[in-house]
Amino acid sequence: MKNYYEDIMQKINEIMSKNDYDEAFKIVCEELSAPYVPQDFEKQLEQMQKIIMEKIKFEEKNFTNWNTEKVANIMAKKLDQDSHLMAFDALRGLNARLILEDIKAYLLDSEIKPEYKTFLIMVLIEQLVDQEILIEKNGSKISINPAKYNLREAQDILKDIELKIEQTIYDSNPSLFTICQHIANTYFYNVFPILNFDKFTLNDLAMAIIMKACDSLGIVLEESLELKIDFNKENTMILLSELNNII
Structure with a gap:
């Protein structure tokens, strides 16, 4: 059976495989700030931290190549949902209203992972999109107005x-x-x-x-x-x- 530290490294690798480098970086920092960190594990975390920082910098440089059409095309690729997270990060700097119909269809698609829908909803809330949006998650549906959501x-x-x-x-x-x-x-x-x-x-x-x-x-x-x-x-x-x- 894996110990706690092996589980954490596996979790970080899984998160990185989804291109969610911000969340991976957050976990690494939390572990490094723990009261006690075994020396071997600390070295692994520090190495992982450098890798994640390089990934984040690479993404920031390449966000200039994104537009709403590219985001919509990525969202349509259901077999490669891990790439959706990077698209949503890029969408934060674009106008989500330009692809709102694509977004609405995405949020109602039962084949899309629930957590990925959350990241997209967060973008709509951040951009104060002022209209009712219907979301399907785990067999349930809810309608929210992102601009008015608390x-x-x-x-x-x-x-x-x-x-x-x-x-x-x-x-x-x-x-x-x-x-x-x-x-x-x-x-x-x-x-x-x-x-x-x-x-x-x-x-x-x-x-x-x-x-x-x-x-x-x-x-x-x-x-x-x-x-x-x-x-x-x-x-x-x-x-x-x-x-x-x-x-």
């Missing part, structure tokens, strides 16, 4: 989940908390903006994330940790099943 409120939900997890496990197991953070972020980007807490609470989700992190490390959840959060067991198990399907 992104900070949604981001605060993620922060609240991370804070609840931090208060529960950080002191006893910082490494487990780091993995929980990654799982929480993955969940957020997978379901955003369908953040529906009518059927469960933040506590239910926080405990499901902790359970998922324990499973990934092959450790048993301590009973004392369960007592720190007031959660609904049935809801938590449903959410854990959802996390298993996502991650």
Whole structure:
């Protein structure tokens, strides 16, 4: 079974394979700033950091060659969805309204990965696109107006989940908390903006994330940790099943 550090390196490589160099760089920096970093692992991270920085600089130089037509063409390539992320980064400096019909079709396409739709929605929010947009994710649909969407409120939900997890496990197991953070972020980007807490609470989700992190490390959840959060067991198990399907 892989240890924590091997899992982190694998995760970074997987993220880089999707061309999400900003997220990979963020994880590397988080790991390098940890209170304790094994020497061998530190060297691997520092080497990875240099590679990512070179990739980011290369992308920045080549963004000048992008236009909305090229972005739309990349979006249409369903068999190469990893390249979509780079296209969306480029779209941030362009006018998304020029390809809005392509974007609407993309956001309703069930073959597109949910997290990729999130990155595209973020661009629309950033550019204050002022019209109702229908989004399909995981079998559910929601209509939002990007210009009126409260992104900070949604981001605060993620922060609240991370804070609840931090208060529960950080002191006893910082490494487990780091993995929980990654799982929480993955969940957020997978379901955003369908953040529906009518059927469960933040506590239910926080405990499901902790359970998922324990499973990934092959450790048993301590009973004392369960007592720190007031959660609904049935809801938590449903959410854990959802996390298993996502991650």
